[in-house]
Amino acid sequence: MKDMMPSFNLVQPIDVKSAINLLTEAGAGGWAIAGGQDSFDWFKDRIKRPHTVVDLSGIDSIKGIRETDDGGIEIGALTTLTDVEQNPIIKEKYGLLSTASGRVASPQIRNKGTLGGNVSQDARCWYYRSGLDCYRAGGNTCYADTPEGMNREHCLFGASRCVAVTPSDTAVALTTLEANMVIVGPNGERIVPASEYFIGPAIDIERMTVLEPGDVLIAIRIPAKWSGAKFYFEKVADRATWDFPLVNIASAMKVSEGIIEDISITCGAVECVPKRLTVVQDIVRGSAANEETASLAAGAASRGASALNYNHFKIPLMENLVKRAIRG
Amino acid sequence: MQKKFNSDRYDPLSTERDSLSRRHFIKGVIAAGTVAGAAGLMTGCSDNSNNSASSASVERLVTINVNGRSRPVDVMPNETLAHTLRNKLSLTGTKIGCDRGACGACTVMIDGVTQNSCSILTHTVRKGNVVTVEGVGGVNGQLHPVQTAMIEELAPQCGFCTPGQVVSGVALLQRNPNPTREEVRQALAGNLCRCGAYNNYINAIVNAAGSA
Numbered sequence: 001m002k003d004m005m006p007s008f009n010l011v012q013p014i015d016v017k018s019a020i021n022l023l024t025e026a027g028a029g030g031w032a033i034a035g036g037q038d039s040f041d042w043f044k045d046r047i048k049r050p051h052t053v054v055d056l057s058g059i060d061s062i063k064g065i066r067e068t069d070d071g072g073i074e075i076g077a078l079t080t081l082t083d084v085e086q087n088p089i090i091k092e093k094y095g096l097l098s099t100a101s102g103r104v105a106s107p108q109i110r111n112k113g114t115l116g117g118n119v120s121q122d123a124r125c126w127y128y129r130s131g132l133d134c135y136r137a138g139g140n141t142c143y144a145d146t147p148e149g150m151n152r153e154h155c156l157f158g159a160s161r162c163v164a165v166t167p168s169d170t171a172v173a174l175t176t177l178e179a180n181m182v183i184v185g186p187n188g189e190r191i192v193p194a195s196e197y198f199i200g201p202a203i204d205i206e207r208m209t210v211l212e213p214g215d216v217l218i219a220i221r222i223p224a225k226w227s228g229a230k231f232y233f234e235k236v237a238d239r240a241t242w243d244f245p246l247v248n249i250a251s252a253m254k255v256s257e258g259i260i261e262d263i264s265i266t267c268g269a270v271e272c273v274p275k276r277l278t279v280v281q282d283i284v285r286g287s288a289a290n291e292e293t294a295s296l297a298a299g300a301a302s303r304g305a306s307a308l309n310y311n312h313f314k315i316p317l318m319e320n321l322v323k324r325a326i327r328g
Numbered sequence: 329m330q331k332k333f334n335s336d337r338y339d340p341l342s343t344e345r346d347s348l349s350r351r352h353f354i355k356g357v358i359a360a361g362t363v364a365g366a367a368g369l370m371t372g373c374s375d376n377s378n379n380s381a382s383s384a385s386v387e388r389l390v391t392i393n394v395n396g397r398s399r400p401v402d403v404m405p406n407e408t409l410a411h412t413l414r415n416k417l418s419l420t421g422t423k424i425g426c427d428r429g430a431c432g433a434c435t436v437m438i439d440g441v442t443q444n445s446c447s448i449l450t451h452t453v454r455k456g457n458v459v460t461v462e463g464v465g466g467v468n469g470q471l472h473p474v475q476t477a478m479i480e481e482l483a484p485q486c487g488f489c490t491p492g493q494v495v496s497g498v499a500l501l502q503r504n505p506n507p508t509r510e511e512v513r514q515a516l517a518g519n520l521c522r523c524g525a526y527n528n529y530i531n532a533i534v535n536a537a538g539s540a
C-alpha cells in the first residue's frame with residue numbers, strides 16, 4: 001500500500017489569465033503543474049507542500065506546435081515531449097530538439113511530461129531531493145561539495161555554494177537553437193532568450209529559471225536561424241531509460257564545402273545552466289569539419305573545469321562529446 | 329451465483345462494483361455537499377481540509393471512463409489514478425512498484441497513449457478514456473493476442489511487471505500493428521523488469537504482431 005500525497009486544493013483553470021490569478025493569489029503556497037512528472041515526487045516525499053495546485057493541463061491555448069511568420073516555430077509550453085519528438089516539422093527542420101525530447105526519461109513520462117515542464121524542472125541533486133536543508137533549500141550548507149559528498153553527478157563549472165547541474169535534456173537543444181521563452185505573469189508578457197531563462201546559484205540559489213511566482217511559461221519559440229542545420233545530440237547516462245544525463249551535448253553546424261561556417265553548441269549537466277560552449281564556437285568557426293578541428297575544440301571545451309571528488313570523469317566525457325559533435 | 333471473493337479480473341457483466349461505487353457516490357455527495365457548483369471559470373471541486381482563500385478546488389464526485397464504462401467515483405484532489413483504480417475501482421491488475429514514475433508497473437493507456445498511473449492525478453483524466461490491463465482483452469474475458477503470446481512464450485517470471493508490459497505492448501500494436509524488434513524495444517523501454525525477462529516480453533510482442 002502506498003501512501004497518498006498530502007492533501008491540497010486542486011484548481012483547473014482553462015485560460016492563462018485565471019491561472020496567473022490563481023497562482024498569484026496562492027503566493028508561496030501555490031504550485032503550477034503541467035504534466036506533473038517532476039512535481040509529484042516533491043509532493044509524495046512531503047518536501048514541498050503547496051496548499052493550492054494549479055493544473056495547467058486544461059489550458060488548450062498553450063498546447064500544440066505551429067509555424068511562425070518568420071519561418072520558425074512556436075511550441076506551446078503544455079505540448080508533451082512525445083508530441084515534440086514526433087512532430088513532422090520539428091523532425092524535418094529542428095531534428096536536434098526532436099532527438100533530445102526522445103531521450104528524456106521513458107515513453108510513459110514523455111507521453112505526459114511537457115516541454116515547458118522539462119525546461120522548468122528543479123535540480124536533481126539527491127541531497128536536495130531528499131529534503132536536506134542545503135543552500136538550495138534555504139539552509140546554509142552544501143552536502144554534495146564536501147570531501148565525502150556523493151558528487152559524481154555534480155558540476156564542473158559555475159559552482160557558487162551549490163554544485164547542482166541542469167538535469168534537462170531539452171534545455172541544451174533549445175539553448176543551441178537560440179529559442180525564446182514566452183512568459184506571462186501578473187505584469188504582462190516578456191520574452192526571455194533560453195540563454196537567460198536558466199539561472200545559476202550566483203544569481204539565485206533557490207531557483208533554476210527566471211520564473212517568478214505567478215509566472216506561466218506559455219510558449220517556446222524557435223527562430224528559423226538553425227533550421228535544417230547539421231545537428232548532433234548525444235546523451236550519456238547510466239541507463240538508457242529514466243536516467244538523467246551525466247553529460248549531454250547539442251550542436252548545430254552550418255557546414256559548406258567541408259568548412260564550418262557557423263556553429264552553436266551547448267553542453268548539459270556540467271553546470272547549473274546549460275553551458276553554451278562559446279570558446280569552442282570561436283575556435284571552430286571557419287575551420288574544416290575534421291578530426292583535427294574536433295580535437296582542438298575538445299581541449300578548449302573543458303578549459304576552466306573544476307572537478308569535485310567524484311566527477312573527474314565528466315571532463316574527458318565532455319571533451320569526447322564535443323569531439324564527436326564537431327567531426328560529425 | 330454467489331461469489332466468494334472479488335476477482336481481479338474485470339467482469340463487465342457484474343453489477344457488483346456498480347452498486348459499490350454508487351454507495352461511494354452517495355456518501356461522497358453528502359460529504360462534498362456545499363461545494364458543487366461553486367467553480368466559476370474552473371472546471372471541477374474542493375478538498376475540505378486545506379482551503380485557501382478563494383480558489384474552490386475540484387468537484388470530488390466525478391465519472392471517469394475506464395475500460396469502456398463510466399465509473400462514478402469519489403476522488404480526492406491529491407489522488408493518483410493508480411490509487412483510484414486499485415483502491416476504489418478494484419482494478420488491481422495495475423501494479424504500483426515505485427510510485428515515482430520510474431518503473432512502469434502502473435502503466436495504463438489514456439486515449440491510447442501509455443502513461444504511468446502513479447504519476448497522474450485522477451482529476452486530470454476526467455475527459456479521457458482509461459484502459460487498464462483488465463480492459464485490453466475482449467468483453468467476455470478473451471485474452472488479447474499480446475497476452476496469449478506472453479503465455480506461449482512463458483514471458484513473465486515473477487509477473488509483477490507483466491500488466492505494464494502488456495499495456496505497453498498493446499498500445500504499440502494499436503498504433504503500429506507491425507513493429508520492428510527495435511520498435512518493440514523502444515515501446516517497452518519504460519517498463520522495468522527486475523527479473524530481467526525483457527527478451528521474453530519482446531519475443532512475445534513480436535510474435536503477437538500481425539494478429540492483434
Ligand SMILES: Cc1cc2nc3c(=O)[nH]c(=O)nc-3n(C[C@H](O)[C@H](O)[C@H](O)COP(=O)(O)OP(=O)(O)OC[C@H]3O[C@@H](n4cnc5c(N)ncnc54)[C@H](O)[C@@H]3O)c2cc1C
Nearest residue numbers: 032034035036037038039105113114117118120168169217
Ligand atoms: C523517473 C524520471 C526520469 C526522468 N528522466 C529525465 C531525463 O532523462 N531527462 C530529462 O530531461 N528529464 C527527466 N525527467 C524529468 C521529466 O522529464 C520532467 O520532469 C518532465 O518533462 C517535466 O514536465 P512536466 O510537465 O511533467 O512538469 P511538472 O512537474 O508539471 O512541472 C515541473 C516544474 O515546472 C513548473 N512548470 C511546468 N510547466 C510550467 C509552465 N507552463 N509555466 C510555469 N511553470 C511551469 C512547475 O511548476 C514545476 O515546478 C525524469 C523524471 C522522472 C520522474
Ligand code: SF4
Nearest residue numbers: 125128134142162163
Ligand atoms: S549541490 Fe546544491 S542542491 Fe545539492 S546539496 Fe549542495 S546546495 Fe543542495
Ligand code: FES
Nearest residue numbers: 425426427432446
Ligand atoms: S509505480 Fe508508477 S512508474 Fe513505478
Ligand code: FES
Nearest residue numbers: 485486521522523
Ligand atoms: S517478471 Fe518479475 S519483474 Fe518482470
